[in-house]
Amino acid sequence: MDTDGRRQAGTAPMNVLFYTVDYKPLSGGIAEHTHQLASYFDRSGDDVIVVAPAMDGSDAFDSEQPFPVYRVPSYPVVGHLLLFAMLLYAVWKHGIDWVYCPMWFPTGAIAVLSSYVLGVKTAIAVHAHEVVYEKTTVRKRLGSRLRHVQATLLEMASVVIAVSSYTKARVVDIGVDPNHVRVVNNGVNPERFETTDTHPVAVRTDGPILLTVARLDPRKGHDTILEALPSLLDSYPSLTYVVAGDGQQRTDLESLAATIGVDDAVEFLGYVPDDDLPSLYNAADVFAMPNRRERTSVEGFGIVFLEANATGTPVVGGRHGGVTDAIVDGETGYLVDPTDPDAVADAIGRLLTDDDLRRSLGEAGRERVMDSYTWDDVGSQLHSILTSGLEQHLTHE
Numbered sequence: 001m002d003t004d005g006r007r008q009a010g011t012a013p014m015n016v017l018f019y020t021v022d023y024k025p026l027s028g029g030i031a032e033h034t035h036q037l038a039s040y041f042d043r044s045g046d047d048v049i050v051v052a053p054a055m056d057g058s059d060a061f062d063s064e065q066p067f068p069v070y071r072v073p074s075y076p077v078v079g080h081l082l083l084f085a086m087l088l089y090a091v092w093k094h095g096i097d098w099v100y101c102p103m104w105f106p107t108g109a110i111a112v113l114s115s116y117v118l119g120v121k122t123a124i125a126v127h128a129h130e131v132v133y134e135k136t137t138v139r140k141r142l143g144s145r146l147r148h149v150q151a152t153l154l155e156m157a158s159v160v161i162a163v164s165s166y167t168k169a170r171v172v173d174i175g176v177d178p179n180h181v182r183v184v185n186n187g188v189n190p191e192r193f194e195t196t197d198t199h200p201v202a203v204r205t206d207g208p209i210l211l212t213v214a215r216l217d218p219r220k221g222h223d224t225i226l227e228a229l230p231s232l233l234d235s236y237p238s239l240t241y242v243v244a245g246d247g248q249q250r251t252d253l254e255s256l257a258a259t260i261g262v263d264d265a266v267e268f269l270g271y272v273p274d275d276d277l278p279s280l281y282n283a284a285d286v287f288a289m290p291n292r293r294e295r296t297s298v299e300g301f302g303i304v305f306l307e308a309n310a311t312g313t314p315v316v317g318g319r320h321g322g323v324t325d326a327i328v329d330g331e332t333g334y335l336v337d338p339t340d341p342d343a344v345a346d347a348i349g350r351l352l353t354d355d356d357l358r359r360s361l362g363e364a365g366r367e368r369v370m371d372s373y374t375w376d377d378v379g380s381q382l383h384s385i386l387t388s389g390l391e392q393h394l395t396h397e
Contacts, residue, residue, distance in 0.1 A: 014097045014386065015047040017090050017120075019107045021083075023052035023069075025061045027274070029303055030127070033163075033186060034102045040379025042067050049094050051086045053079065080106050087111065091118050098123060098158075098386050104130055104150060112156045121158040121389055123382075128163070128300030128322055131170040132293075151175035158389055161382065163301045164322025182385055185325055186301045187378035190369055193310040195278040201267065202283035207238025208352055211284035211313075213277065213304050216247030219297045221290035221318060221338050223253065228345035229262040236352055240265055244272040244280060281311040285358065286351045291318040292338035302326040305333070306373050309365030314358055316347045332365035 018038045022030040034050075042048040047067075052058075054071035062069040070090060072082040087110060090096060099115070100123045101108035108124040115122045133147055151174045154160050160181045162168035172178045201209065210232075214220040222243060232239055243253070243266065250268060257263040272280060281287070287308035291299040301322040305315045309332055317323040318338030329335040334347040351358045371377075 013044075013046045014041075015095050016041050016049070016386070017087075017094070017096045017099045018048065018050045018052075019083075019087060019099050019101050019111055020050070020052050021103065021107060023050060025057040026055060029186070030102050032303075033125070036187065036189070036375040037100070037379050037382060038067065040375055041383065044379070044383060046383075047094065049090050049096070051083065051090055053083075080110070083107065084110050084114070087114060088118070091120055096120050098389075100382075100386075101125065103127075104154065108157070109153050112153050115156075115158075121386075122156075123159050123161055123386060123389075124154060124157045125161040125163065126154070126167055126171055128167045128170060128298050129296060131167070131174055132296045132298050133174075134296055147174040155180060159385060161385070164325040166298075166322040166324060167300050183325075184378060184381045184385070185373065186303050186306070187373045187375040188303060188306045188310050188369060189375055190310045190366070193278045193281060193307060195282060197279040199276065199279035199283045201240075201242055201269070201280065205240045205242075205283075207240060208236055208285040209283055210239060210241045210348060210352075211244065211280065211287050211308070212242070212289050213244040213272070213280070213287070213307070214289055215245050216243075216249040216253060217294075217297070218249060219292055219294040219299065221292055221344075222249070223256055224290045224292075224338060224341050224344055225288055226253065226257050226260055226262060226266070227341035228348065229257075229265060230260060231342070231345045232349060232352075233262065233265055235349060239352070240267060242267050242269060242280075242284070244269045244277075246271045277307070278311070281308050281313055284308070284311075284313050286316065286348055287313050287333075288316040288344065288348055289318070290316065290336060290338035290344050291323055292320055299323050306369050309333070309362070310369045312359075312362040312366045314351050314361035314365060316344065316351070328364075328368065331361065332368055333361055 018034055020034045024031050024035045038048050038050055050069040053074040058071055070086050072086050098121050099111040101111050102125045104124050111122045154176050162181050162183050163186055168181045168183050171181050257266045299321040305326040308315050315333035317327050319335040327333045327335055336343040336347045
């Protein structure tokens with residue numbers, strides 16, 4: 001492989017290693033983020049390699065990928081050493097130009113600390129929760145001191161990728177030069193949400209459907225929606241609030257619904273398989289998730305808002321965190337005070353009352369997703385950043 005000549009040409013493919021502890025077939029936002037970006041780079045003609053932990057189903061999944069996926073056993077502590085060893089092997093075998101790490105630890109730290117010896121460039125993605133600190137307890141105060149170590153490691157990376165403007169601000173807060181951080185939002189595959197299937201919820205529900213798709217976690221704001229339901233039910237007595245997702249808060253939320261007296265209007269679906277989500281989103285009249293900060297837990301972006309918009313469903317989210325990038329207030333949905341049930345009820349009520357408004361915001365949301373938030377759009381932005389960084393590196397060699 002004529003690596004030097006290929007690089008000097010400036011237009012030839014890059015060798016990019018996606019180095020992660022979260023990867024398919026694992027579910028979750030970071031696994032999806034990493035796989036979609038790796039797939040885009042592969043389609044763009046780059047040489048893509050993935051290093052990730054082994055898990056149930058990974059052999060079958062990897063066999064379907066057009067690029068090599070190297071797996072390491074998931075052992076505590078030893079697993080990190082194996083990740084390091086596999087990084088060395090992949091760089092040596094494939095002549096890696098860039099190592100992309102969707103998390104700062106452990107893979108980001110390993111890659112950055114190794115990069116000066118290996119001669120590779122590193123990009124570390126930051127999502128938000130990992131750079132939000134507080135000092136309310138001794139443990140938190142000790143933990144916040146780690147931000148100085150974290151800031152040093154992020155500064156050592158070739159570039160830091162923040163998934164939202166909010167996340168970039170938090171990265172800068174811990175001491176990273178803002179010029180070192182680039183914002184690249186998350187994306188979706190709109191085609192995935194095009195379906196003619198009818199979800200069972202739509203069959204058994206006569207009135208409007210209000211939907212939340214999220215882990216049952218305090219920062220997602222399910223409780224605020226439950227508190228907003230009595231006033232909504234006064235105007236829309238046939239309204240059903242459908243909750244897709246599971247988590248430790250389920251029992252508390254079910255008890256809260258019963259205490260408030262809205263349990264008959266709430267349907268907890270539990271975990272919903274990915275294949276069933278398109279028809280569920282399409283069944284909804286309004287999607288709402290009034291996200292808020294809970295200690296150091298925040299919403300870094302909010303892919304679910306783009307997923308709902310991809311089906312033409314207008315959205316209501318909390319005016320906090322990276323969601324201010326995911327929703328254009330008054331255009332694709334509404335941003336509200338996530339701690340105010342009345343504000344949440346008002347925004348949802350406006351959309352339920354006005355068919356034209358609901359349709360207009362939903363269509364605008366879908367157009368925005370199609371125009372700027374596909375994974376191809378996101379991948380193209382990251383590709384430009386890495387290509388530019390590589391060209392600058394080679395110019396100074």
